[in-house]
Amino acid sequence: MERFNARLQQKFLAAIKEDGNSDQSGCEDISSNQQFSKGIFKWSSSKSEEARISKRRRKEETQGLLDSLSSHNFLTPLKQSRRKRQNGTGEWLFETQEFIQWIDGNGAPVLWCSGKIGSGKTILTSGFPINKYITASTNYFNRSSIVDKILTEKRSPNTLLSFFFVQFDNHASLQSATILKSIIRQALSQARIPEDGKPLIEQIQRDMDSTPQSLVNALLTIAERCTKLYIVIDGLDECERPDCDEVLGALSSLVARARPLSVLIFISSRESIKDQMKRAFVEGFDRLFTETPAAESEIAMYVNAMIDEKLRKEDLNVGDPKLIEEIKAALTDGADGMFLWAAFQIDELCSRHCDDEIRKAIRDLPKDLTETFNRALHRILFQHHGDIAQRCFQWVAAAQRPLTRDELREAISIEINQPHSMGERLTNGIHLISSWCENLLVCDEEDCIVQFAHHSVRKFLTEAQYPPHHPELDVFHFNLQNADHFVGEICVSYLNFDDFKTSLARVQQQQQPEPQKRSRPRVLPSDIAWNTLGHAWSSGGLYACT
Incomplete structure (x- = not known):
């Protein structure tokens, strides 16, 4: 830069001295000016490239900090729910006075929509699927849900939206810290953070110690930088009572401390958290029911x-x-x-x-869901799919997170104390698992993960309040603790396969400078152990059993 300034001064002085001889030196000035222009362009290009690199580096650092706040996949359950939605449903909600006032910021800051099992609360919250048979020009298609309503009608640079769908079969999503950190991470990624915003994110990260109060402080910091912060949470009733109380307490504190009506919260759940809602939001909240004539129509x-x-x-x-x-x-x-x-x-x-x-x-x-599920189990027995359905039900219920179809295929092929892998035991036609289980289990078409069709199916199979009343169906009902123990024994058997021991011994004996890469097993032992046993595996508790 100093060389550039000195050169500029020299050219300026030379121009004054040679003013009288401009005609004679015209050609030389043109040539010199061309070189000078090239120098400026080169210097400018260099600075622009440095600026682009610096901007990209800041963006990558910011993204890394955001990921360190929360890495929970909040989009997958939204996509899954959208694929289940039928176009045109849910419009009754947007026409209620309570919702109109809430979304416009003219009513209570908290709106709770409650309903019974299977009444469409999650689908109502999530959004609409793209249906190739219905054109976007029809009014029937242009219907959305709460998330879409906010995104399309209220989205602006100063309006933020965070949403979370609690999944009954994903242990991490049931924890209060996971829910609140995901909300913070989403809001922070949308907030208008200045170029030097890295210190702000780092400060939030340092202040967050997973306590509800620290998480509320982080949300307040973000809320102060926007006009509106919408928070949408579905399925909070799936959480254990302490986690549910922590989330509601944090949201209540946020509403109380933020600017009036700058934070708007929508919660959908079953009736079971009614008392918790009343204790958390003592100032009151607006409420909607799915069991209304408009909704049931x-x-x-x-x-x-x-x-x-x-x-x-x-x-x-x-x-x-x-x-x-x-x-x-x-x-x-x-x-x-x-x-x-x-x-x-x-x-x-x-x-x-x-x-x-x-x-x-x-x-x-059938008159209700219980009778519906019992009939499904009878059909499973009649079609001779009882054995594979029993094993699948236990694995899907006990896994710490949803298993993929291939993972489930591997898992159900293993027996306790099995000495080595046996390819002949792998199930053929695993893509038919939904049909074999009479749609009590479903396979997501995008992620190929196997899940219960609804949380009520899992509870029907595992909880005592759903007695079968059919002796022949007893084989399908199981205690979740026993299922955990069974899955743990399978994991230990898998980890002790001779296949893995032989492979390790062969590599040791060869001692080649560049050992050949051995193909990884279809499902890693550590993965299957962690996915099914969680903390018990990480703490090494299983080795006490071997």
Whole structure:
């Protein structure tokens, strides 16, 4: 830079001295000016490149700090729920006075939507799927949910949105710290942080010690930098009571300490957290119920859309066109506001082979979810899928996070004290697992993870309040603690396979400078142990059993 300034001064003095001889030296000045311009361009380009590199480095550092705050995958459950949604449902919510006032910031800062099992709370919160059969120009398609409503109508540089979907089969998502840190990380990634924002993120990181108060302070710091902060949480009733209380307490403190109506919170759950909500938000909150005439009227819309889709895909085959309307009427009347119930009945009708069977089925529909699940278990037994269904149910229930289809295939092939891997025991046709389990288990089409169709299925199989009343179905019901123990024994057996011991010995004996890379097993022993045993594995407790 000093050389550049000196050169500029020299050229300026030379220009004054040679003013009278400008004609004679014109060509030389042109040549000199061209060189001078090239120097400026080169210097400018160099500085621009340095600025770009510096900006990219700051961005990477900021991203690394954000990831260190929370690495929880908050998008996958949102995508899963969106794929289940039927277009056009959920509009009743946006037309209520409570919601209109809440989203506009003119009502109570907290809005709670409660409903019974299977009434569509999560789907209502998440959003709509892209349906190639319905064009975007139709009003029927242009319907959204709470997350989409905020994103499309309220999103601005000074308006932030954080959302969290509690997953009953993902242990991490049930913890209060995970929920609050994810909310902080999402909000912070959207906030308008200045170029020197790294110190701000580092300060938040230092102050966060996972205590509710420190997390509230972090959220307050972010809320002060925006006009509105929307927070949407679904399924809080799935958390253990202490975790639920911590989340509600933190949100209550945030609302009380933030600027009036600068933080707006939407919570959807079952009725079971009613007392906790009242204790946390003593100033009150607005409330909506899914068991309203407006909400339940959408069951008909859902049934009509699902039946039409099944007919179009030829999953449901009907000879008499009049039967279609009979099916729709029977399911709408029997659903009692439960989308989940209707979904199971539609799947069952698709398995019928003639109009007579379909008519018999709709005349004898199960009265509730418990009877629905019992009938599904009877069909599993009748089709001789009982053994594989039992093993899958236990693994899916005991795993610390959802297993992929291939992981589940490997896991159910192993027996306690099995000495080595046996490829002949691997299940053929694992892609049919949903069909074998009568849709009590479902496989996500994008991530290929296997999950219970709904948290109520897991509770039906594992909790005592759902007695089978059918002795032949006892084999499907299990205690979760016993399932954990069973999975632990399988993990220990897997870790002691001769395959791994032999491989290690062979590498030691060869002692080659560049040993050949051995192909990794389909499922790493450490992965399967951690995914199923969590803290017990990390603390080394399993070795006491060997």
